[in-house]
Amino acid sequence: MTQNIKILSFAAALLLVSCHNNEKMLDSLADYNNSKEKKGYHFGDQLELPKEVTDNAESITITLDDKETSSLTIDPKFFTLGDNKVVFTIKTKGREVLNQDATINVFTKNSEQNIPYNIVADYPHDPKNFVEGFLIEGNTIYESDGLLNTSQLIKYTLGSSTPEIIKKQPADIFSEGCAIVGDKIYQLTYRNKIGFIYDKKTLNEISKFPLANAIGEGWGLTYDGKNLVATDGSKNLYFLDVNDPSKVVKTVAVAGNTQTYDQLNEVEYHSGFIYANVWQKPIVLKINPVTGEAVGVFDFKDIVKENNKGSDDVLNGIAFKGDNMLVTGKNWSKIYEVQIK
Structure with a gap:
């Protein structure tokens, strides 16, 4: 009985750690996206996601309407000028799937x-x-x-x-x-x-x-x-x-x-x-x-x-x-x- 309690306690601790890590990943991604939303991107730029995300992610995909990409390049074949309402899908190394909505603004390089x-x-x-x-x-x-x-x-x-x-x-x-x-x-x-x-x-x-x-x-x-x-x-x-x-x-x-x-x-x-x-x-x-x-x-x-x-x-x-x-x-x-x- 004591052994089962120890196992359950250990599993609960792992779950808490995992939840904390997942929350930290999503918070850091949200902070990054919010900081970039006003400044925006130009075609050809790279999404330089936080280490909390990239170090703990097995894969990252971006969904826009009915399209999906694993590239972190602002590609005109995928994104349009202006606001792009996307969903980040992160598959963690712990095999959990996390989703987060974001707006990726793409602006022109030259001023009007x-x-x-x-x-x-x-x-x-x-x-x-x-x-x-x-x-x-x-x-x-x-x-x-x-x-x-x-x-x-x-x-x-x-x-x-x-x-x-x-x-x-x-x-x-x-x-x-x-x-x-x-x-x-x-x-x-x-x-x-x-x-x-x-x-x-x-x-x-x-x-x-x-x-x-x-x-x-x-x-x-x-x-x-x-x-x-x-x-x-x-x-x-x-x-x-x-x-x-x-x-x-x-x-x-x-x-x-x-x-x-x-x-x-x-x-x-x-x-x-x-x-x-x-x-x-x-x-x-x-x-x-x-x-x-x-x-x-x-x-x-x-x-x-x-x-x-x-x-x-x-x-x-x-x-x-x-x-x-x-x-x-x-x-x-x-x-x-x-x-x-």
């Missing part, structure tokens, strides 16, 4: 450049319009306005706030971003999970398409000459097959040198770059669409302050008139023409 500009003109805009999509072709504005019961697609001449054509949409439709492709206009909806295709000349509806499951919500939309490019309020640009907009061709995540840019909203393609505003922020990003790197930023806080009379009156309209940018927002009374220096 502040892009200077001059406001060279302004034009009237109907302040009743809750702008979601904003385009110009020639001197004609195509605008998608949101909210339930008031969503519409309209067409008017720059300089006039009176529409030439109004396409009212059903009360349950919340319209979002739009893009011109040839003689058609493609338009997203917020949570209706469908998109519309219209005749550009008449704004008559041609067809509908379901939004891809990968796109949580419809936000912004543009056309890069090959693919439609959509946003859903995340850090991602979704490149869609223009002949089958329900199909995602590729996804590119966006980040800068020190931060992830999520809540990407209205987007515009111009001269090889994607321009995107960030919801509730007075900025427009210039993005490399191949890498997702935010290479530049426009600071529009002064014109936002002039037009922001409520929490919803945010910057949300980008279009290009030649090489000048047109900027407007939800319920703004003006459209600004900006000359980029």
Whole structure:
């Protein structure tokens, strides 16, 4: 009986030691991850995990969505720019399995450049319009306005706030971003999970398409000459097959040198770059669409302050008139023409 008690006591002591070691490993891993989260990593960097982890681990794997790796290199084939929600799985030398959630932020090596500009003109805009999509072709504005019961697609001449054509949409439709492709206009909806295709000349509806499951919500939309490019309020640009907009061709995540840019909203393609505003922020990003790197930023806080009379009156309209940018927002009374220096 005494011998059994000794054995049980020894086993209990081993268990306590093991639990203590496991707790120490997880604490040290958490401290390491927390210390790196703000600073982040760049592609090619190594995860230099604490000795408490590496000395006591038989194997370490990282899971991201449905992918898994045992490499501790920040590899662009595995990680994306911005925040990566991962799970570390540690198999200890005592054959126990430990799991810990973490965020691995991957930033760009180069800082975003502040892009200077001059406001060279302004034009009237109907302040009743809750702008979601904003385009110009020639001197004609195509605008998608949101909210339930008031969503519409309209067409008017720059300089006039009176529409030439109004396409009212059903009360349950919340319209979002739009893009011109040839003689058609493609338009997203917020949570209706469908998109519309219209005749550009008449704004008559041609067809509908379901939004891809990968796109949580419809936000912004543009056309890069090959693919439609959509946003859903995340850090991602979704490149869609223009002949089958329900199909995602590729996804590119966006980040800068020190931060992830999520809540990407209205987007515009111009001269090889994607321009995107960030919801509730007075900025427009210039993005490399191949890498997702935010290479530049426009600071529009002064014109936002002039037009922001409520929490919803945010910057949300980008279009290009030649090489000048047109900027407007939800319920703004003006459209600004900006000359980029």
